[in-house]
Amino acid sequence: xxxxYGLLALLDYGPKYGxxxxxxxxSRTGATWPLNxxxxxxxxxxxxxxxxxxxxxxxxxxxxRYRITENGxxxxxxxxxxxxxxxxxxxxxxxxxxxxAVGTExxxxxxxxxxxxHHTLKAMQDYTRLKAQALADGGPESGxxxxxxxxxxxxxxxxxxxxxxxxxxxxxxxxxxxxxxARPRTGTxxxxxxxxxxxxxxxxxxxxxxxxxxxxxxxxxxxx
Numbered sequence: 001x002x003x004x005y006g007l008l009a010l011l012d013y014g015p016k017y018g019x020x021x022x023x024x025x026x027s028r029t030g031a032t033w034p035l036n037x038x039x040x041x042x043x044x045x046x047x048x049x050x051x052x053x054x055x056x057x058x059x060x061x062x063x064x065r066y067r068i069t070e071n072g073x074x075x076x077x078x079x080x081x082x083x084x085x086x087x088x089x090x091x092x093x094x095x096x097x098x099x100x101a102v103g104t105e106x107x108x109x110x111x112x113x114x115x116x117x118h119h120t121l122k123a124m125q126d127y128t129r130l131k132a133q134a135l136a137d138g139g140p141e142s143g144x145x146x147x148x149x150x151x152x153x154x155x156x157x158x159x160x161x162x163x164x165x166x167x168x169x170x171x172x173x174x175x176x177x178x179x180x181x182a183r184p185r186t187g188t189x190x191x192x193x194x195x196x197x198x199x200x201x202x203x204x205x206x207x208x209x210x211x212x213x214x215x216x217x218x219x220x221x222x223x224x
Contacts, residue, residue, distance in 0.1 A: 052075055
């Protein structure tokens with residue numbers, strides 16, 4: 001949906017070709033969410049179908065220029081006015097990965113968390129360097145530069161929040177592990193664990209004693 005309204009917002013400035021829309025969208029967002037030209041033209045076809053945009057003049061070779069309609073301006077105004085819905089969050093791959101890993105035999109959840117935290121902090125450092133460059137020489141001087149700065153800061157805050165969440169996950173899993181009783185060995189009952197250990201211990205020593213006596217008989221009681 002963000003691509004749909006992003007293109008509508010750009011067309012509100014005036015008629016444009018698909019290639020122009022792609023370039024301006026990436027300029028505004030610093031190519032954080034790159035578009036392929038196929039996505040652009042598919043979205044434009046749907047916007048035209050919904051009477052939110054229309055062709056502007058004749059085709060220029062294979063390219064068609066589009067302009068926003070009155071219906072499109074009303075739709076865009078509604079989008080600006082309404083808050084982004086957070087009650088139906090998009091799927092988060094990291095959250096799904098951890099949810100699947102917890103309790104799965106042979107999966108080291110702690111290693112997953114550590115690797116992700118390293119990657120997230122590295123990304124946050126990269127975004128912070130880009131922000132420093134954007135603020136150099138007095139900061140943004142145009143709407144496009146300001147738009148890019150806002151996107152960068154959103155990425156920084158998101159990465160910081162993710163790192164804190166990973167710390168929280170690690171702490172919660174450590175508390176869970178500390179409360180969880182140790183599992184008995186396979187093939188023994190929980191109440192017989194101590195007895196089984198004693199039997200094994202006695203059998204082991206009996207085997208050692210038998211081996212020592214045999215060695216004594218063979219060597220005649222001498223030692224090397």
